[in-house]
Amino acid sequence: KQEVTQIPAALSVPEGENLVLNCSFTDSAIYNLQWFRQDPGKGLTSLLLIQSSQREQTSGRLNASLDKSSGRSTLYIAASQPGDSATYLCAVLGNQFYFGTGTSLTVIP
């Protein structure tokens, strides 16, 4: 059974820092991996989708990489801002969707 782990569970950084969030999964037989952000009391917003054949995707200050063979993905956030504060979830799609438990990010002004 697929297991998705996100480290760290919580992260607090000063504004302007670059940071990396990690996601690991145990079964490399996936179709894609997706990163989401979840704001308190709100739904999930899709940030980046990486197909299994791709190595990375970029959107603005965000860059996500995928190493399927090692079962890892990273989400890189450049020049963090207080508005980036949220919980970040990764999800892999194999025979079904599996979500990690998320990393709670706080960017301190």
Add this chain to the structure above:
Amino acid sequence: DTAVSQTPKYLVTQMGNDKSIKCEQNLGHDTMYWYKQDSKKFLKIMFSYNNKELIINETVPNRFSPKSPDKAHLNLHINSLELGDSAVYFCASSQWDYTGDTQYFGPGTRLTVL
């Protein structure tokens, strides 16, 4: 302009009651999903429908029954509610084949069973 909407946003009810949560998407997507997020923030898929047909049905109690009257709607009906059903339920949709497309999520419905 809301892409994926859910009603109600909050639902507080007594054990044993029957309740429904509605979901609608105006994105023209063919596939819709229901997820349950427990108190530990862990999201788990419950159901997926593609063009009104069930394509994923995870191991959930048969007290949960999805209904898709058309491809823009996927409602979740829950019978005989139990304390353990308390969670946030998210609806989502994607373009067509769920293997390759971004999912768009609704704002969630926080269900509290007393």
